[in-house]
Amino acid sequence: MSIMTNKGASSSFSTYQNKSFDVFLSFRYEDTGLGFTGHLYNALCQLGIHTFIDDNLPRGEQISAQLLETIESSMISIIIFSENYVFSTWCLDELVKIVECKKNGQLVQPVFYNVDPSEVRNQKGKFGEVFAKHEEKFKDNGKVQSWREALYEVANISGWHYKHNCSEFEFIQEIVKEISNSKSNRTPLFVATYPVGINYRVEAIKLLLDIGSNDVRVVGMYGPGGVGKTTIAKAVYNMIYAHFEGSSFLENVREKFGTFNGIIHLQETLLYEILGDINLKVGNIWRGINLIKERLCSKRILLILDDVDKLDQIEKLIGKCDFFSSGSRIIITTRDKHLLAYLGKGLSAYKVNELDDHEALELFSLHAFQTNKPKEDYTDFTNQVIRYAKGIPLALAIIGANLYGRNELEWKSTLDKYERIPNKEIQHILQISYEGLDETEQDIFLDIIY
Structure with a gap:
């Protein structure tokens, strides 16, 4: 009662x-x-x-x-x-x-x-x-x-x-x-102020995960920096995490691995988010690897490793993914398609593409005008931004927010500046992705972003 x-x-x-x-x-x-x-x-x-x-x-x-x-x-x-x-x-x-x-x-x-x-x-x-x-x-x-x-x-x-x-x-x-x-x-993650263009991408990931089946599945999402991998992963997480005994979303794995005790912190975060024991300390990396295997092997879990760029990061968090309980699901986001190949044939890969022109126009308009289409007097300016951003949601969101509330003269001045000097906020956020690419990939990356 x-x-x-x-x-x-x-x-x-x-x-x-x-x-x-x-x-x-x-x-x-x-x-x-x-x-x-x-x-x-x-x-x-x-x-x-x-x-x-x-x-x-x-x-x-x-x-x-x-x-x-x-x-x-x-x-x-x-x-x-x-x-x-x-x-x-x-x-x-x-x-x-x-x-x-x-x-x-x-x-x-x-x-x-x-x-x-x-x-x-x-x-x-x-x-x-x-x-x-x-x-x-x-x-x-x-x-x-x-x-x-x-x-x-x-x-x-x-x-x-x-x-x-x-x-x-x-x-x-x-x-x-x-x-x-x-x-x-069990509180849902914030996804995006305007989650434009993610619904069918989320559904595609859900099909690959097939949470109704009782096997262990690993899905890798890859694509350039700022294309929306993390946003899509968070939306997928929110839709399915309630179906699991425990869940964890480890964001910015690459960045945190580079900090002092970052690996240990990620291991402890993973254990805490799934087991709920705030006092559980791993002590060192190698003990952390064993603790994760011992404590999580009997639970049906959902785990997302976001922004991974080295196999070592995966191995120190979840080993070879061979200890998870039946029904568990692992999602890995990365810009490096080749990294996913190391995880074996059991992994399904999904490429996250840039927004098409219609989606890009809607997302930019929502940030720049608070409506899903541009004002008539700003059509040419808007088209200039769409060409400039090349379908990268992060670029569209940041530029749109920066231009919101400005007059036509300010728009022209700001867009001229973008053409000469990349927006510092976009540049800062995407720098992590850029630094991990080889020279050829960097050239491609610069063509997309700038």
Whole structure:
């Protein structure tokens, strides 16, 4: 059962219809509603974690469609197993729905409150007695079996066990800390102010990933600097990360590898984002490699390594990609197509092309005019920018933002300057890509950008 006692807001269910929640609490009100669960709810809310807890839903034999929708729309479900939890068929129906959502990527965490996890898992003692009564009441309609299976699955998850070896306050703070970390890791990434031209590219990557299959897949995205590889990777990440047990987006791998302890920092970030343990330190690179293999090999994960330019970077983060659990997906973005060839035949490569003229015009106009097409008096200027930027989204965005709000004279002066001296901001952002190319590739790169 769930309750909702959000102070300062209406407690009617209609207030929360069609809204998503960070956390859904499933519990037996008579056991913990006025004590432990109520305190947990308040602690989560005080930290800004949007939590569903409701005691005003109409009760009946069947769980309501509204509540089922709320469970579906929640990022995390916490089940508080207390002494009388399984007495409630309502709670057990919630549990079945939560397990269904778990298969679609919802994070599920059990709390064993004054009960033995093994008794819950194996349905022994009082839990076994209650299920015997349920079977007598519901006979052979399959409902009780679905409850048993759901209970067994959730009780096998490593959760929190309250054994009176600390205060409830300390116990609740531990839960809230871990939930806060989990929520941070499940927050979508910012993609772009104007994500023009990425939809069909994202769909192409999703087809290559085929997240419904149970193998391990690696997809490499390659293309020149500023073409939008990172933007597309972030959009893909947002669309699919909820389907995995853990996910991590490691941005600017090349740049961070060049900093002091950058490799170790990336290894620790990878472990933290997937495991949620902020205190896990790797010590040195070689221990980090082994820790990543040991801790992540049993999880179905999504990992994105962004802006990789050397095989060594991949090897020190994920080895040869041969230890990941079935269903895991790895995306690597790079400007170097040849680097992807080293990863073997199991990798699928996708070339990210520049925007076509229509897409370039729309993206530039959105930045320069806050509308999807240019003002009539600025058509010639706009065409000049489109020719200059050669379909590179980064160049179009920066130039458009720089020209926004300026008059025609300022446009002419600015564009004349671009023709003579490359924009410093564009030049700075793309410098990393440029420095890693050989001489021939640098010439091609300069032709594209300038």
